[in-house]
Amino acid sequence: MNKLTTALLLFCACAAAQTHTAVAIRNAKIVPVGGPVLSKGTVVIRDGLIVDVGENVQAPPDAAVVEGEGMTVYPGLIDALSTWGIPGAAAAAAGGRGATAGRGATPATPAPAPAAPAAATTPSRGPEDRPQTTSWLNAADELSPTDPRIATARAAGFTSAVVFPTRGIFAGQGAIIDLLSAERPGAMVVAQGAGQYISLTAGGRGGGGGGGGGFPGSLMGEIAYVRQVYLDAQHYALVKEAYARSPRGMARPEYDRALEGVLESKRILLPAGRLVEIDRMLRFAAELKQPAILYGVREGYRPEAVDLLKKAGAPVLVSMHWPEPPRDPDPELVESLRTLQTRDQAASAPALLRKAGVPFALYSDGLDQARDLQRAVKKAIDAGLSRDDAIRALTLSPAEIYGVADRLGSIEKGKIGNLVVTRGDLFDDRTKVEMVFVDGVKYIPPPETPPAGGGRGQTAETPGGVR
Amino acid sequence: MKKIVFAAMIALAPLSAQTVAIRNATILTVTKGTIKGDILIRDGKIAEVGEKVLIPGDAAIIDATGQYVIPGLIDCHSHIAVDGGVNEGSISDSSITNIKDVIDPEDIAIYRALAGGVTTAHILHGSANSVGGQTITLKMRWGKDAQGLIFEGAAPGLKFALGENPKRSGNPTGRTATGAAPAARYPATRMGVEDVIRESFTEAKAYQAEWSEYRAKVARGESPIPPRRDLRLDPLVEILEGTRMVHCHGYRADELLMMLHVSEDFGFKISVFVHGLEGYKIAKEIAARGAGVTTFSDWWAYKVEAMDAIPYNAAILQKAGVLVSLNSDDAELMRHLNIEAAKVMKYGGLSESEALAMVTINPAKQLRIDRRVGSIEAGKDADLAIYDKYPLSASAKTVKVLIDGTVYFDREKALSEAAAKQTERQRLIEKEKQNQQQNRQQPARRPSA
Numbered sequence: 001m002n003k004l005t006t007a008l009l010l011f012c013a014c015a016a017a018q019t020h021t022a023v024a025i026r027n028a029k030i031v032p033v034g035g036p037v038l039s040k041g042t043v044v045i046r047d048g049l050i051v052d053v054g055e056n057v058q059a060p061p062d063a064a065v066v067e068g069e070g071m072t073v074y075p076g077l078i079d080a081l082s083t084w085g086i087p088g089a090a091a092a093a094a095g096g097r098g099a100t101a102g103r104g105a106t107p108a109t110p111a112p113a114p115a116a117p118a119a120a121t122t123p124s125r126g127p128e129d130r131p132q133t134t135s136w137l138n139a140a141d142e143l144s145p146t147d148p149r150i151a152t153a154r155a156a157g158f159t160s161a162v163v164f165p166t167r168g169i170f171a172g173q174g175a176i177i178d179l180l181s182a183e184r185p186g187a188m189v190v191a192q193g194a195g196q197y198i199s200l201t202a203g204g205r206g207g208g209g210g211g212g213g214g215f216p217g218s219l220m221g222e223i224a225y226v227r228q229v230y231l232d233a234q235h236y237a238l239v240k241e242a243y244a245r246s247p248r249g250m251a252r253p254e255y256d257r258a259l260e261g262v263l264e265s266k267r268i269l270l271p272a273g274r275l276v277e278i279d280r281m282l283r284f285a286a287e288l289k290q291p292a293i294l295y296g297v298r299e300g301y302r303p304e305a306v307d308l309l310k311k312a313g314a315p316v317l318v319s320m321h322w323p324e325p326p327r328d329p330d331p332e333l334v335e336s337l338r339t340l341q342t343r344d345q346a347a348s349a350p351a352l353l354r355k356a357g358v359p360f361a362l363y364s365d366g367l368d369q370a371r372d373l374q375r376a377v378k379k380a381i382d383a384g385l386s387r388d389d390a391i392r393a394l395t396l397s398p399a400e401i402y403g404v405a406d407r408l409g410s411i412e413k414g415k416i417g418n419l420v421v422t423r424g425d426l427f428d429d430r431t432k433v434e435m436v437f438v439d440g441v442k443y444i445p446p447p448e449t450p451p452a453g454g455g456r457g458q459t460a461e462t463p464g465g466v467r
Numbered sequence: 468m469k470k471i472v473f474a475a476m477i478a479l480a481p482l483s484a485q486t487v488a489i490r491n492a493t494i495l496t497v498t499k500g501t502i503k504g505d506i507l508i509r510d511g512k513i514a515e516v517g518e519k520v521l522i523p524g525d526a527a528i529i530d531a532t533g534q535y536v537i538p539g540l541i542d543c544h545s546h547i548a549v550d551g552g553v554n555e556g557s558i559s560d561s562s563i564t565n566i567k568d569v570i571d572p573e574d575i576a577i578y579r580a581l582a583g584g585v586t587t588a589h590i591l592h593g594s595a596n597s598v599g600g601q602t603i604t605l606k607m608r609w610g611k612d613a614q615g616l617i618f619e620g621a622a623p624g625l626k627f628a629l630g631e632n633p634k635r636s637g638n639p640t641g642r643t644a645t646g647a648a649p650a651a652r653y654p655a656t657r658m659g660v661e662d663v664i665r666e667s668f669t670e671a672k673a674y675q676a677e678w679s680e681y682r683a684k685v686a687r688g689e690s691p692i693p694p695r696r697d698l699r700l701d702p703l704v705e706i707l708e709g710t711r712m713v714h715c716h717g718y719r720a721d722e723l724l725m726m727l728h729v730s731e732d733f734g735f736k737i738s739v740f741v742h743g744l745e746g747y748k749i750a751k752e753i754a755a756r757g758a759g760v761t762t763f764s765d766w767w768a769y770k771v772e773a774m775d776a777i778p779y780n781a782a783i784l785q786k787a788g789v790l791v792s793l794n795s796d797d798a799e800l801m802r803h804l805n806i807e808a809a810k811v812m813k814y815g816g817l818s819e820s821e822a823l824a825m826v827t828i829n830p831a832k833q834l835r836i837d838r839r840v841g842s843i844e845a846g847k848d849a850d851l852a853i854y855d856k857y858p859l860s861a862s863a864k865t866v867k868v869l870i871d872g873t874v875y876f877d878r879e880k881a882l883s884e885a886a887a888k889q890t891e892r893q894r895l896i897e898k899e900k901q902n903q904q905q906n907r908q909q910p911a912r913r914p915s916a
Binding site for chain 2: 123124125126127200202213214215216217218219220221222223224225227228231232235238239242274275276279280283284304325337338340341343344
């Protein structure tokens with residue numbers, strides 16, 4: 001019977017992809033996150049949702065059954081700050097990226113070839129020109145399901161990502177997406193309005209603002225600009241409201257898309273790597289009266305940083321791109337003790353944050369190969385983070401931070417059918433990701449990790465049929 | 468257990484003691500002459516200075532026999548402890564920026580300045596703009612966070628700049644990486660510099676009027692929409708209202724005079740001319756307007772507008788009645804401001820107290836913090852530098868530096884800790900090497916990307 005169904009499905013795979021959508025993984029170890037581990041249980045997914053999970057759950061007769069003997073099922077991993085699915089966007093990182101594009105650059109457009117003439121933009125003369133601002137951009141509008149990194153990330157067990165446009169000071173608004181091979185990008189979007197991504201990179205460029213780059217060219221210029229924009233947004237809202245009440249006899253307020261984008265954003269993501277920056281950005285967020293998430297947190301291992309974060313109660317996203325020694329360094333290079341300490345201890349930040357009760361999640365920060373991601377998580381585990389907490393920092397914690405724990409982050413009835421099925425413990429060196437479910441659709445990673453640069457990744461298949 | 472607690476108390480003693488006594492020192496008070504005696508410090512303030520001071524039994528004693536105590540040095544013009552650039556050079560008027568936003572309390576230059584006897588420094592925006600950014604006065608409390616460095620209650624300032632630096636940005640030379648000539652920024656001439664400053668103050672006056680009108684309406688019981696806050700104009704209004712200092716970078720006599728005229732036209736005061744190398748030519752004019760000058764002892768000729776300089780500048784200005792200080796503008800020079808002061812004794816024949824005043828009480832007055840710091844007097848902050856030898860000698864070294872009665876630099880302690888830090892460095896370097904070797908020995912599971 002089963003065979004017959006499979007054969008039928010193979011004949012009409014496309015149609016089946018939409019209609020035949022129940023899967024049961026049975027006799028597997030289940031790590032639901034946020035609940036006790038089931039040493040032998042069954043998970044049932046139907047129509048993209050988890051419909052049942054438990055030790056005494058029976059596989060429905062119409063479900064495609066996965067024999068989970070010897071396998072472990074986890075909730076799909078979530079990259080808490082990412083650009084997967086937005087090709088051409090720079091990796092979201094706390095500083096250290098290349099020069100940011102000028103005003104009006106769209107993050108969705110891949111960077112032009114170096115030979116292409118640079119667009120003749122007038123350098124910004126001040127905050128009024130809204131430099132490096134695309135606050136109105138919505139990551140949900142910039143998605144491309146064909147981004148090869150989606151398949152690569154899935155091979156590492158990631159099923160969701162919180163993606164942002166990342167170019168500029170006010171880069172734009174994030175979206176929470178499922179990493180699926182959809183025909184239409186809209187199908188990927190789980191939720192919009194993840195927050196406004198703010199980057200402050202002038203410090204990394206040395207500052208100065210010479211060379212005709214326009215305002216702002218220094219860190220203090222960027223901070224002043226952000227502050228002015230929030231004051232302007234407040235004023236803009238006030239004037240618009242007054243005009244809406246009684247337009248008669250009142251000058252019409254000028255539409256400002258930059259301020260619209262800022263007003264729409266319910267939280268901001270602020271870059272903070274060093275302890276000094278963590279202190280600065282926590283104060284800045286409080287001054288702006290904006291709910292904030294700090295990202296980067298390279299010096300999150302320092303006790304002072306942990307204390308500050310604990311006191312502020314702000315969630316943080318810790319970059320898994322742990323600092324590494326420079327390649328082919330100047331033989332005369334003398335690195336500061338702090339630099340050496342940071343390299344030695346950065347990966348212990350998650351364990352310390354966990355101990356202090358600071359809400360945190362981990363993010364890829366440019367890593368997209370399964371092996372690199374696995375190693376990066378392993379490093380945090382070796383530095384004291386428990387396996388359970390590591391999994392939580394990549395599943396339920398990011399879901400909670402972004403307010404989508406009602407649909408993502410754990411294996412629970414009613415949540416989205418995003419699962420990782422492994423042989424062995426996730427993050428173990430020899431562990432193999434057997435299959436990944438995104439929105440209930442099964443993806444099997446190719447036997448070998450493809451070389452960097454993507455190319456053809458996994459094959460996607462629906463339950464019982466190959467697409 | 469008791470022993471441990473006791474040991475811990477001793478270890479913490481210099482930091483937490485409420486009462487500290489510096490004994491048997493030669494005390495150069497700057498304002499009250501030289502005393503051989505003791506200083507009693509209570510709760511971070513100087514409680515008593517004199518030949519015979521009654522020291523309470525619970526006081527932590529610093530024996531300074533054969534040593535010299537001077538007020539902690541004050542640098543009126545520094546650019547240390549700033550993150551992400553000291554210039555917002557993209558625009559002619561960068562008064563929207565504030566150094567306070569980018570204080571870097573981990574800049575090693577703070578520690579080095581402290582070791583050179585500096586306890587307070589005024590941190591300025593750079594000189595790329597006619598109207599520059601907002602400034603902040605910091606105490607060199609090494610180890611504190613950004614907020615902990617801020618000299619609480621000190622008046623804020625705004626940087627202005629005249630001459631070559633602000634106009635050079637208007638005449639960019641060279642090319643950017645993309646091959647295009649960078650866009651020029653106004654102004655390109657000294658005339659333009661004056662114009663930018665006048666324009667900014669004209670705007671500030673209109674903005675000030677807009678807010679006054681709004682407040683008047685509110686006072687009348689109306690509920691108008693408030694004007695848009697403009698962070699660029701706010702500090703200029705504060706200057707017009709006298710609550711913010713003007714620190715104006717300039718070298719040439721003609722443009723210093725120009726700035727004096729501008730200030731008269733708009734009705735504000737210039738606190739300090741920064742550099743003022745040609746100040747000696749217009750000492751009377753500067754003195755008549757009550758402006759101060761912060762200059763170098765003998766550093767010049769690094770550009771055309773800094774050519775016509777003499778080492779007697781500070782002394783001549785001082786004798787004409789101008790409040791003069793000597794500043795560093797430089798993290799290295801900042802470490803030996805005491806020697807800079809000594810030079811004006813040689814050039815210009817100033818007295819020991821007059822010379823020391825140029826790096827202590829005079830900059831304190833220029834920064835409007837002289838009620839708190841700048842001399843060794845009862846009631847002032849216990850910001851003190853203890854030297855092993857006569858502090859105006861080139862061979863003098865600081866032994867200890869105190870801020871608010873707390874020892875922030877202790878040469879002996881620093882030297883004894885250096886070895887441990889070196890060992891820790893070596894340990895981390897070795898550890899990293901081993902890790903790298905291990906990683907290399909592990910065969911890659913896939914061809915490297």
